[in-house]
Amino acid sequence: MSQDARVTDNPESKRTRIKQLEVMVAEVIRETHDVMTLLLFTGNDRLDYKPGHFCTIDPKQFESLSRWAAYLEKVKGKKEAPRAYSLASAPHEKYLAITVKEERYVEGATPYPPLLSPVLAMRTPPGTRMVITGFTGPYCMPDDIEDRTDHVVHICAGSGVVPNWSIIKHALATNMKLRHTLIYGNRTWRDVIYRYALDDLRDQYPDRLQIVHALSREGGADHHGPHVVSGRVTTELIQRYVPDPSAVEVFACGPAQSKFEKRRAKETGETLAPRFMETVLDSLDELSFPQDRVHHESYG
Numbered sequence: 001m002s003q004d005a006r007v008t009d010n011p012e013s014k015r016t017r018i019k020q021l022e023v024m025v026a027e028v029i030r031e032t033h034d035v036m037t038l039l040l041f042t043g044n045d046r047l048d049y050k051p052g053h054f055c056t057i058d059p060k061q062f063e064s065l066s067r068w069a070a071y072l073e074k075v076k077g078k079k080e081a082p083r084a085y086s087l088a089s090a091p092h093e094k095y096l097a098i099t100v101k102e103e104r105y106v107e108g109a110t111p112y113p114p115l116l117s118p119v120l121a122m123r124t125p126p127g128t129r130m131v132i133t134g135f136t137g138p139y140c141m142p143d144d145i146e147d148r149t150d151h152v153v154h155i156c157a158g159s160g161v162v163p164n165w166s167i168i169k170h171a172l173a174t175n176m177k178l179r180h181t182l183i184y185g186n187r188t189w190r191d192v193i194y195r196y197a198l199d200d201l202r203d204q205y206p207d208r209l210q211i212v213h214a215l216s217r218e219g220g221a222d223h224h225g226p227h228v229v230s231g232r233v234t235t236e237l238i239q240r241y242v243p244d245p246s247a248v249e250v251f252a253c254g255p256a257q258s259k260f261e262k263r264r265a266k267e268t269g270e271t272l273a274p275r276f277m278e279t280v281l282d283s284l285d286e287l288s289f290p291q292d293r294v295h296h297e298s299y300g
């Protein structure tokens with residue numbers, strides 16, 4: 001791909017530094033049964049992004065999806081917008097990367113089949129070219145983070161770990177004066193993204209990275225060691241690992257009630273069950289974590 005064709009400034013780019021970038025999938029890494037990481041070759045330019053930023057990908061650019069997208073637009077009565085994907089890579093790494101979970105159609109629960117994630121996760125081989133737009137997002141560490149704290153707490157579930165993985169890797173690789181506690185919720189070991197890479201990073205930085213796995217459907221998970229618990233991420237679990245809420249900075253990411261679910265609940269008058277993010281924010285509130293030290297991002 002030629003340098004000129006690869007990077008196209010959009011009209012806003014001078015102000016926002018948002019660019020369109022043509023990338024090529026260099027490698028596909030299977031993380032779990034339904035999650036893949038795509039390593040993206042971008043040429044040799046240094047990319048201007050922060051850990052925690054995301055890019056967007058327009059599903060309509062893929063030949064295999066364009067007619068399907070047109071059909072969904074007709075049925076939904078609205079345009080299919082680009083989807084956001086957090087960067088799984090960190091700025092010090094060679095390749096840009098995204099980690100995508102395949103969303104599924106569940107009869108009675110999801111009104112439409114998911115459009116882009118099944119293709120990115122399951123049908124995007126090395127060599128595939130695509131245009132991504134980025135990089136942006138507020139879910140980044142403040143520039144003065146080392147003055148604010150020496151302990152960053154990451155509370156994540158499922159693919160919500162992706163931006164935090166970038167933040168943790170980068171902070172450790174660049175020797176920031178921070179230690180990290182990652183409290184990571186999943187159903188089973190099978191669902192844990194970056195499972196062995198997380199172990200490797202903790203082994204490399206044993207004094208600066210602590211990982212706590214909360215596995216809601218893994219009976220006897222507690223036998224796997226002191227920092228593995230059976231069950232969800234609860235108020236008690238957070239309190240156990242973060243006894244002094246006033247001294248830390250929190251980054252929480254994971255599924256939340258979607259705007260579609262909220263709209264439907266409003267119309268029907270039904271009460272929507274809290275999802276991971278609602279529960280975690282309630283817990284942090286209950287434990288009196290200062291609101292200006294809690295950063296959160298949700299994928300719902």
Ligand SMILES: Cc1cc2nc3c(=O)[nH]c(=O)nc-3n(C[C@H](O)[C@H](O)[C@H](O)COP(=O)(O)OP(=O)(O)OC[C@H]3O[C@@H](n4cnc5c(N)ncnc54)[C@H](O)[C@@H]3O)c2cc1C
Pocket residue numbers: 054076083084085086087099100101102103110111112113114115116117118159162163260297298299
């Ligand atoms: C900031 C941010 C970062 C993200 N990072 C990641 C990441 O790193 N990895 C990752 O896997 N995902 C990430 N996501 C989620 C991602 O953007 C997509 O939402 C996800 O991949 C699903 O896209 P899809 O096209 O497959 O599904 P969609 O086609 O968007 O469908 C998803 C769900 O919404 C329902 N739905 C869609 N349209 C309607 C409608 N009009 N009315 C009612 N229901 C509807 C569908 O039935 C389905 O249940 C991120 C999201 C955000 C906002």
